[in-house]
Amino acid sequence: MTAPGNVVIVGAGPAGLLLAGDLAAAGVPVTVLERRATGSSLTRAFAVHARTLEILDAREMAGELLATGQKVRRVRLFGAARVDLSRLPGRFPYLLVTPQYETERVLEGRALAAGAEIVRGAEVVGLRQDETGVEVEIRLADGTADHRRADYLVGCDGVRSRIREALGLPFPGRSAIRSVMLADVRLDDEPREVLTVGSSGDAFAFLAPFGDGWYRAIAWNRDHQVPDTEPVDLAELRATVRRALGTDHGMRDPRWTSRFHSDERQVPRYSAGRVFLAGDAAHVHSPAGGMGMNTGLQDAANLGWKLAAVLHGHTGPGLLDTYHAERHPVGRAVLRTSGGLVRAATLGPRPLRAARTAAAALATRVPPVARRAAETVSGIGVAYPPPRGAHPLTGRRAPDIPLMGEPSRLHEALRGGRFVLVVAANDPAVTYLATKRWADRVHCASADGATRTSALVRPDGHIAWATDETAPDRRATQIRDALTMWCGPPAAHVHH
Known part of the structure; x- marks a missing residue:
C-alpha cells in the first residue's frame, strides 16, 4: 500500500491539536508548528460544551477531561433568565468548566501518542503552494531557517493568523x-x-x-x-x-x-487551494456563551477525516470543498448568537435592561425556546444541509445509541476513526457488505432495539446517509451505493 501524503498544521492550540491527533490516528503523517517555545499556563476558554464532549468521547478523551473540571447544568444569562442544559439529549447534559490548558494537555497527549510531531519555537515566515503541495518557511527558536513541505496545510494559528495573512484573505468584522x-x-x-x-x-x-x-x-x-x-x-x-x-x-x-x-470576525472562505483555516484563524467571537473554542474543535473534527480520506485515496479532493460549505455557516451562526448575548449583557439604559431581563426570563420558560437555546449554545443542534431528497436524518448529529455486542454504543464504535454503518439486527447481507468489502473504512453495527432505519455515520458523528427501506434486496443495494459514494470503491480482493 502506498503511504499517504502528509499534513502540516500551524498552531498547537485546541483545534490544531485535535486535528493532529485525528490525522495521526488515521495513519497520516502530521507535523504541528507552534510559535510558542512552551505550552501556555494561561487560559482563555473555560467552557467545554456538550457537543464537544461527545466529540472527545468518540476519541476516548472525555473521561480524562471530565476529571479536571466542574459540571454546570444551568447557565444564568440575566436576572432569572437561565439556559437549562440538563435536558439536553445525550451523555453530557451540562457544560464542563475547566481551564483551556487542561483541554490542550489532553489533546496534546493523544496527538503525541498517535505519532504526531510537534515542533515548538517554530515561527512561519513564508508560504508557497502549487498544484502538488504547500511549502512553509519557518524560523526556529535559535534563529535558524528551515522549511517544511506538505500535501496540505491547515492554519490553526489564532486571530492574528500568519497563514491567513499569507493567503491574502480578509478578516472582516x-x-x-x-x-x-x-x-x-x-x-x-x-x-x-x-x-x-x-x-x-x-x-x-x-x-x-x-x-x-x-x-x-x-x-x-x-x-x-x-x-x-x-x-x-x-x-x-x-x-x-x-x-x-x-x-x-x-x-x-x-x-x-x-x-x-x-472582536467578531470571519474569513469569507475557509480554504484557498491546498490551505485550510480552522478555529480562531477562521472566525473569532465574543466570549459570551463560551462557544469560540468549541466551534474551533468542531471545525477540526469536520476537516480531519476528510483530509485522511483524500490522502488515503478513498475519495477525490472534491470532498474537501464540503469543509467550507458545512462549517462557514456554523461560524456565522455562532457570531450572531455570541454577539447578541454580549450586546444584551451590556445594554446601558435601565428601561432597556429591565425589558431585556423580563423578555429573556419569559422566553427561557417556554419549553421549545428553552430547548432551542440549549441546543444552540451547546452545539448539539448543529446540523449540515442535506442534499435534496435525502432522508430527514441526513446531516444531523447522530445520537449515542446503544449497539448490540461490543462496542456497546455508537461513540465507542466511532473511536476507530472509521464510518459506522448502523443496521437493524440480523441483517447478514448488509453486514457482509460492510465487514468484508469495506472493512478498512467501515465498522458495521446492529442497533440494540427495534429499528427500521439504517444509517451511515461519518467519523465526525454526523449522519452521512440513511434509509427506511425494509425490503432486503433494495436496502442492500442502497447501502452499497452509499458506501461507494462516501467511503470509496470496495476492496478489490474479497475472500468469500
Whole structure:
C-alpha cells in the first residue's frame, strides 16, 4: 500500500491539536508548528460544551477531561433568565468548566501518542503552494531557517493568523467590546455558583474557577474605555465587579492581569487551494456563551477525516470543498448568537435592561425556546444541509445509541476513526457488505432495539446517509451505493 501524503498544521492550540491527533490516528503523517517555545499556563476558554464532549468521547478523551473540571447544568444569562442544559439529549447534559490548558494537555497527549510531531519555537515566515503541495518557511527558536513541505496545510494559528495573512484573505468584522479587564485572583468569599455572571448596564463581570483556589475574573467598565496596553488596576477591577455582581467576593492577590478587546470576525472562505483555516484563524467571537473554542474543535473534527480520506485515496479532493460549505455557516451562526448575548449583557439604559431581563426570563420558560437555546449554545443542534431528497436524518448529529455486542454504543464504535454503518439486527447481507468489502473504512453495527432505519455515520458523528427501506434486496443495494459514494470503491480482493 502506498503511504499517504502528509499534513502540516500551524498552531498547537485546541483545534490544531485535535486535528493532529485525528490525522495521526488515521495513519497520516502530521507535523504541528507552534510559535510558542512552551505550552501556555494561561487560559482563555473555560467552557467545554456538550457537543464537544461527545466529540472527545468518540476519541476516548472525555473521561480524562471530565476529571479536571466542574459540571454546570444551568447557565444564568440575566436576572432569572437561565439556559437549562440538563435536558439536553445525550451523555453530557451540562457544560464542563475547566481551564483551556487542561483541554490542550489532553489533546496534546493523544496527538503525541498517535505519532504526531510537534515542533515548538517554530515561527512561519513564508508560504508557497502549487498544484502538488504547500511549502512553509519557518524560523526556529535559535534563529535558524528551515522549511517544511506538505500535501496540505491547515492554519490553526489564532486571530492574528500568519497563514491567513499569507493567503491574502480578509478578516472582516468589528470589535464587539473594548477594554475588557482580565485577572487571575484569589477570592475570600467563594461564589455560590460555579460560573458567576452579572451586569448593571455600566458594568459587566464574570468569574470562573481554575479548580485550585484561583479564579479568572473578566470585567468591563463602560466609563473607563482605555487602550489594551493600559495596565489593570486592582481597585478598578474590584469596583467594576461590585457594580456588576453586588460584591467583589473579597478579590485579592492578582497573579496576572491584562486588558483586551473582543472582536467578531470571519474569513469569507475557509480554504484557498491546498490551505485550510480552522478555529480562531477562521472566525473569532465574543466570549459570551463560551462557544469560540468549541466551534474551533468542531471545525477540526469536520476537516480531519476528510483530509485522511483524500490522502488515503478513498475519495477525490472534491470532498474537501464540503469543509467550507458545512462549517462557514456554523461560524456565522455562532457570531450572531455570541454577539447578541454580549450586546444584551451590556445594554446601558435601565428601561432597556429591565425589558431585556423580563423578555429573556419569559422566553427561557417556554419549553421549545428553552430547548432551542440549549441546543444552540451547546452545539448539539448543529446540523449540515442535506442534499435534496435525502432522508430527514441526513446531516444531523447522530445520537449515542446503544449497539448490540461490543462496542456497546455508537461513540465507542466511532473511536476507530472509521464510518459506522448502523443496521437493524440480523441483517447478514448488509453486514457482509460492510465487514468484508469495506472493512478498512467501515465498522458495521446492529442497533440494540427495534429499528427500521439504517444509517451511515461519518467519523465526525454526523449522519452521512440513511434509509427506511425494509425490503432486503433494495436496502442492500442502497447501502452499497452509499458506501461507494462516501467511503470509496470496495476492496478489490474479497475472500468469500
